[in-house]
Amino acid sequence: MSEQRSGITPWIVTIALAIALPLLFNKGFSLSLFCQMGINIIFALSYNMLLGQTGMLSFGHAVYFGLAAYFCAHALNAMGQGAFSFPVTLLPLIGGVIGLLFGVVLGYITTKRSGTPFAMISLGIGELVAAGSQMFPDFFGGEAGISTNRVVGPKALGISYGPQIQVYYLIAAWALLSAIAMYAFTKTPLGRMANAVRDNAERAQFVGYDPQRVRYLVFIVASFFAGVAGALSAINFEIVTVENVGLAASGFVLFMAFMGGTGSFYGPVIGAILVTFLQVALSGYTKAWLLYLGLFFLLMVLFAPGGIASLIELHRPAWRARQLGKLLPGYVALLVPVLIGFAGAVGLIEMIYFVETSGGGEGEMRLLGVSVDARQPTAWMVCFALVVIGVLGFRQLRPHLLRRWDDVTLALRAAETRAPSAAVPGVGT
């Protein structure tokens, strides 16, 4: 697998980026965005231990995230009242242990089955916990959730976690540590057998492994990291609500991992960054942000079911062989109809929302800086025409790109036969 050959460079780049990001973008908005990204990276990576690595489609992963977040919020509150003292820096470890403990109990039931029954049980347990939140309002805090204050506990080196920048570096450090640990996990005997069980659980039995045990252990480890993310969420937002354990949150982490790509280790990282960005950025611009995310998801499922990472992997051989330049003109040409069609679609969606929410399209509406009147047919017709032009243009130009792809594939194959790859088993593993 190609990721095995990538070595240490991506990690160093990531660390450098994590340190530098808040220096480059130091607005409060960016900082809170980065914090959410960091939390979601851990969460999505832990989810992919289930889906991508072991083939377990969970609809209840937020349970371990959310319950850990609740416990940590209560822990922070208890510390605030002086019940005990513990460094906030290490609170994610507690969150991880909470996640792990629930993973041990609930995971035992969930991993009794695989495939569709597994998915159904995970869904059922998610519902169960969400229902439980109404039975224990003291713990879950009812509608309002549990608010807390992270500025408690001993302050080492003047770190109080009052300023958001300190929380950012806390999250960044935990995200890096967790990512390294989860990556290392993929290189262990259990991590490898997880892949084997995903591929062919029956055969795994005939080489000495109990697939159910493999699933259970991976589930526990994944719950641990979900718990770490949950604790960081409690620290970051200083509030935990029922939504954090609910089905929507479980769906959201599936969404992130899937968009990024479950077939490679780094896919969910990309997914977490992108989806978090879209969520935060779009929700500031448009009321229809959820619709856009949904559309994006739909397009991915239809055209790139392996997620963004699969698109990257698709181009990697061409990039290595310095053939990517040949594809570039094709992509640039395609970009034109895509942007035209996209602009038209956005215009239509925004006008529909505007009409629906403003009581019949009264008043002035602005689209990409242009003032439009949603009551006149002109704007609608223009947007519709843009969509049609976009689709037709796309169809017209796509064969060009495909032909270039054929050229590149041929060139790659020719290069391969000239220099057969060294045939040493397990190189780079």
Next chain:
Amino acid sequence: MSAALELKQVRKSFGKTAIINGVNLEVRQGERHAIIGPNGAGKSTLFNLISGRFALTSGSISLKGKDITNHAPFEINRRGLSRSFQVTNIFPKLSVYENVRCAVLWSQGHKYSFWRHIGKLASVRERAEKIVREIGLAHRADTLAGLLSYAEQRALEIGVTIAGGADVILLDEPTAGMSHSETEHAVALVRQISEGRTLVIVEHDMGVVFSLADRISVLVYGEVIATGTPPEIRANARVQEAYLGTATHE
């Protein structure tokens, strides 16, 4: 010395249909034992019973003197029995090398370890590399198993089966669907890997069977009608009538 495998009055029914009807079979340690019989006789079913894939309807099976009746497949495997499948059954999205390495792990005592780096386990690597070379797939080590040719997948199937170093090996039609030269290759491999182990092999190619096997059992309609050395089996009237008579004239 106890038998490598001992089946006593083994029966298996699917619903009302009895497929295995009281099989008694003893496989001696270190022998190459072939099981032959017409299509649908229950040969694969017998393997599935021995390896724990199916539960017995009645009877008992012991491996090297220890009872393994209705144990889970992974338990039976850990006791030193490994099997291949008639229909290739590998890990399609793992590389050839990874396939073999996964099959090595348990036997080297690594269990469910998540604290050791798999690339640093020298004995695992050496063993896996050795197996990959033995099955003649060294040049394909980094190829995904699902992308191999049919004959290569059959070779990998054997590799995964023997990688754990089990001393009792069950091979279900290892040469099925292979060309003549591929079959020769596979038989040489089977001969080599069965050195110093117990081998039970289901095989339709009579040339292979009679040259390879120390003893042969003939299974017809879920019953062993004869067991013996190749000359004994050739001379056996019931066998000729039930099976060989037609097979040799094919």
